[in-house]
Amino acid sequence: MTTERQKLNKEYQSWKDSNLVDELKVRGIEEPSPFTRKDAIALLKENDKEEDARSMAIDEMDDDNRIKALGIDDLKKEGSVLMLSRVIFHNTSENDLPYIFIGCNGRCFYIPREIEVDVPDYLLDGVIRDAVEERMYNVIENGEIVWKKRRVQRFPYSIIKRSFPAL
Secondary structure (H helix, E strand, O other), X not given: OOXXXXXXXXXXXXXXXXXXXXXXXXXXXXXOOOOOHHHHHHHHHHHHHHHHHHHHHHHOOOHHHHHHHHOOHHHOOOOOOOEEEEEEEOOOOOOOOOEEEEEEOOEEEEEEOOOEEEEEHHHHHHHHOOOEEEEEEEEEEOOEEEEEEEXXXXXXXXXXXXXXXXX
């Protein structure tokens, strides 16, 4: 398999033969027969040029044509509506910030606390609900203080209204 460093580095001369073969397979390019490094590198470089030209052409398109070219037409189809939930995020201590920060798939969200806000369901179900932390607490067992851990929700919240479509 090619490493991330190799993908960024298009200097195919430094790649091993096995990495060249793997990259040809990943791109769906037929391996030259008989295999030679020179032919494999030439095929990869030609494919790079085609991808760059395609990318430049897509960048110059208007939004509707770009969506069609990228094959994401289904995002505009009926039934793929963004669902939201109205929630209130609660403070957990006096030292809390007035907002919570959530990052998901390259998007960042600053969500205020103690105010009703609309949050996408994918964020609420896939990230916020699963965000837990361990807190230590002590208990007296047999006359000794014993420290134990418990899992608590990192961002406690109350659901006001669940799953309604975004306008």
